[in-house]
Amino acid sequence: MTSLPPALLASLEKALGPGGLLTDASDMAPFLTDWRSLFHGKACAVARPASTEACAEAVRLCAEHNVPVVPQGGNTSMVGGATPDETGHALVIITSRMNKVREIDPIDNTMVVEAGVTLKAAQDAATAAGLMLPLSISSEGSAEIGGVLATNAGGNNTVRYGNARELVLGLEAVLPDGQVLDVMRRLRKDNTGYALRQLFIGSEGTLGLITTAILQLQPKPKSIEAALCAVADAKGALALFSAFRNTEPSAIQAFEFMSGLSMNLVNTLIPDASLPLSEPAPAYVLVELASPREGGALRDLMEEVLGKAFEDGLVSDAVLAESETQRLAFWKLREEHAEAQKRAGASVKNDVSVPLSTIPTFIDRATAACEKLIPGIRVAPFGHIGDGNIHFNLVQPEGADGKAFLARDHEMMDTVANIVRELGGSFSAEHGVGQLKTYMMPGWRGGAELDMMRRIKGAVDPEGIMNPGKIFPAA
Template identity: 85%
Template sequence: MTAFASDAALSLPAGALEQLRTALGSGGLLTEASDMAPFVTDWRNLFHGRACAVARPATAEACAEALRICAEHKIAVVPQGGNTSMVGGATPDESGRALVLATSRMNRVRAIDPIDQTMTIEAGVTLKAAQDAAKEAGLLLPLSISSEGSAEIGGVLATNAGGNNTVRYGNARELVLGLEVALPDGRKLDLMRRLRKDNTGYALRQIFIGSEGTLGLITAAILQLQPAPRSIEAALCAVESPAAALRLFAAFRSREPSAIQAFEFMSGVSMGLVNTLIPDAKLPLSEPAAAYVLVELASPREGGALRELMEEALGDALENGLVTDAVLAESEAQRGALWKLREEHAEAQKRAGASVKNDVSVPLSAIPEFIERASAACEALIPGVRVAPFGHIGDGNIHFNLVQPEGADGAAFLARDHDIMDAVAGIVRELGGSFSAEHGVGQLKTYMMPDWRGGAELDVMRRIKAAIDPQGLMNPGKVLPAL
């Protein structure tokens, strides 16, 4: 240990510092508080932790060796990708005893195979860079989330990210053929097989996907890509209710489910905020509606088949009243303009004042009842509250957001956030839903696990945790509540 080691580094157990420096090389270990600052706070600014060091290995081998050293010295490890967690999943606690292991330097696309249509990729590649690499090879990585410019593949898989295209391609889990994991004891678990069929023992990769770094650290993966689409059609539809939106989804699905690349719901209230508060986001329909759907169809096939499908489906829906008005994008620019109307909801809600977010899912069939009951419950709690849900209705995943009453005090509204979340959660639970559809548990929602996933379920999770991470060093305090 050098004479000028920072306070943080001083909390590294004796011997560990030099071992880590040797393993990680120059620039691979940060110990100055100022250097570590970006790594100890989440981007939502909800959690502020401390770390004894930040390790930045450039290879899977160095990463595994860092974990081995940490295991030897009983140092907790907090894996961190692009640091875009919505639930504090990548932020250390305040003890300063944990080491943050940042994956950004493991950032090679190792291979793309055009016949297998697979991509072999390291944990630190951003999702956007991975999408671009696939595109360059004439292929599609069918996963899209709003943080894709910063979010890294390791974190995307560790949290089983969802997004706009899961209605067609599934969550991140469904794209993974192979996985490479550094285990808590520093061993490498090599599951890097490019096979679509392989029934030789337990599906270990599945237990690491979505485990939020609490069982090991994903260092690389093999992803299944898709042919790039050659035709895309998008339409914005006005509908009278969530029930109509759901019936419209069923109508598209019964025609050609695999053509539906996105099917997004937006409440009239939330669209009103976008229309009012976001410049250049103007509703291209003659009058406002109770709700909207953005439907996007895609196919690798050229020609007019997709357009025909869209026109047939919309024509029928307009005729039978399921859709009251619709506009079809006639150019890439128009398609972009329709998507802007979907993508600006979070920003518009922010500009409208304080808001409370619920990332929930229910069975598809329960969506209309959920929105109706949750809206009524929130309006009863906070008269004048703006109920502004939107989301991936084709997956049963609604971002059920509440915006403060116009002109009211934001802080007073936020003081009721737990009342609101509890009311929404209670209805979600009665309908057999999930309290975290996409964002995971992290540290923000850990407290909900015993109640929602208690009994045998939580017990089996704890047994798996103890079996794979017996010292309890990987991302402590995340997913599983302390005993």
């Protein structure tokens, strides 16, 4: 069944204990395909270590036998970052049995958490302790901490609390030779050599496998206010963001942009969704404020900034959530854009970021370019405008042939990417490179930058056994 040499198989089974090694094809299947079904790989086995020690021993054995290792968390990569290649040589190591929240400290405001804890479970544990883990992404029910950190996840609350990278104080990881790197320090100041933890976060499993982390928590908000606002365009949305930021930046927990076209798809195609404004607008903003304090100050802040924005003509209409139910209904209007676009036909996704100040230019130029490329195309951008991160999605023209539309996906992606690049943006704001986007690295991150990345990879993993084929294009 497995291509593993018998001696290695026996050693791995011993290291991983009962139930720790899957070699049966049907047992392995769920771990060999990414959740978007873009990639279908093979593996010699799937390892399920229950401890750092078992994981380290498995990696050491792999290094000894020159067997590639593919780390996998909740298998929610958007870019095939955790799927092995088709050779069947690799051992996939999944972290789901390392799933303890070890400790929450209410003075340090820290949480010690193993790699296989889902982001949702970590959030819940923080909440139960009266604190907040301020990292939220749509796959949080499945995504595990190890993968969340390996990909430097972003999401809705980056505007306030930063990406995953900014939330990690300490880290433990298994290196490609099986050594355990222990930088599990819960220190806010520690200038003693290179920032290895920062390097690991976002390295997509190519330097080692994250096994444990210390996360920085925040006090739990005691008041929260949300408003859905009608604005004229991205320029208006950005001006509204500046108005909130210049008044009280630390109150802004989320600031989301939705194009009128995309919102109209949600309103039309999602059964329970209904726009609470009197009439459709060219664009929308969902702003959420939060405070660790009780009382009406947050409501006053929301009304003050929106009132001024009305006067200045930035906002033409707005509804404030009057209940938790209504707040969640606003979020449903935001969360259903991907689903609504799916129901509207074939679509192409661009997870891009640009400097905040260039967002209106970006949306105007990219919209015009795409509409010129494919007449009738439905340009449906939405996303985290407070971070300069737009999901610039493109939906097929109504009634057009979906397959013919998708056949031109590279034309559309390149059209958008060229504009992003001219504006100093990134071709992957949140999703990473994985295996889907390795081909873009030489053009976008080439020269000294890719050279330095390759040097580091070569130094830490000279045999190239950790997550081969990810981030780096074939040389």
